[in-house]
Amino acid sequence: EPEVTQTPSHQVTQMGQEVILRCVPISNHLYFYWYRQILGQKVEFLVSFYNNEISEKSEIFDDQFSVERPDGSNFTLKIRSTKLEDSAMYFCASSLTGGDTEAFFGQGTRLTVV
Amino acid sequence: KQEVTQIPAALSVPEGENLVLNCSFTDSAIYNLQWFRQDPGKGLTSLLLIQSSQREQTSGRLNASLDKSSGRSTLYIAASQPGDSATYLCAVNPRDDYKLSFGAGTTVTVRA
Numbered sequence: 001e002p003e004v005t006q007t008p009s010h011q012v013t014q015m016g017q018e019v020i021l022r023c024v025p026i027s028n029h030l031y032f033y034w035y036r037q038i039l040g041q042k043v044e045f046l047v048s049f050y051n052n053e054i055s056e057k058s059e060i061f062d063d064q065f066s067v068e069r070p071d072g073s074n075f076t077l078k079i080r081s082t083k084l085e086d087s088a089m090y091f092c093a094s095s096l097t098g099g100d101t102e103a104f105f106g107q108g109t110r111l112t113v114v
Numbered sequence: 115k116q117e118v119t120q121i122p123a124a125l126s127v128p129e130g131e132n133l134v135l136n137c138s139f140t141d142s143a144i145y146n147l148q149w150f151r152q153d154p155g156k157g158l159t160s161l162l163l164i165q166s167s168q169r170e171q172t173s174g175r176l177n178a179s180l181d182k183s184s185g186r187s188t189l190y191i192a193a194s195q196p197g198d199s200a201t202y203l204c205a206v207n208p209r210d211d212y213k214l215s216f217g218a219g220t221t222v223t224v225r226a
Contacts, residue, residue: 056212099208105157105158
């Protein structure tokens with residue numbers, strides 16, 4: 001069964017360093033998303049991406065964050081200068097045609113900023 | 115802004131008992147509602163998707179109902195097993211954008 005894959009599963013980084021979280025969405029899906037879940041809190045939306053551009057972003061997604069689809073399969077989230085409060089589980093998701101179709105999530109990348 | 119609430123926050127039942135998990139949302143203008151399962155420290159596994167035009171969706175021992183007008187969904191898990199122990203999340207997809215709004219989840223423990 002097709003699935004969304006994320007790498008790495010766990011990343012530890014020092015405050016101020018740049019990190020790139022990688023995702024391979026399901027191959028025929030057109031919409032891609034990043035969500036995050038701070039420990040003990042709700043899953044919250046970061047950004048959606050369609051047709052090679054951001055379609056929506058939340059207030060959390062400030063200038064420190066960027067997304068990219070560098071080739072036909074990968075979808076990345078970059079955090080330019082990490083802060084302690086960026087520590088969270090980051091989930092990538094994809095859906096076939098957007099809001100009216102099922103979203104499939106990856107297993108997540110646990111980011112720990114020290 | 116869509117608010118999603120799940121009650122109860124935690125539930126502990128003996129094996130074999132049926133589970134009833136509740137989800138409520140404030141804005142009925144939705145595309146669909148999804149139920150997810152999350153094991154500790156793990157990702158989100160989609161269990162059921164109910165479109166806004168549907169009242170019910172079933173998969174094996176799982177049955178989810180949707181009452182859009184009252185802003186409620188219920189997930190029923192029949193004949194619970196210890197392997198059902200996990201956190202169950204409800205998420206709604208609003209009509210005005212393509213992003214899921216999640217509830218905080220119900221953590222279920224099924225005692226053998």
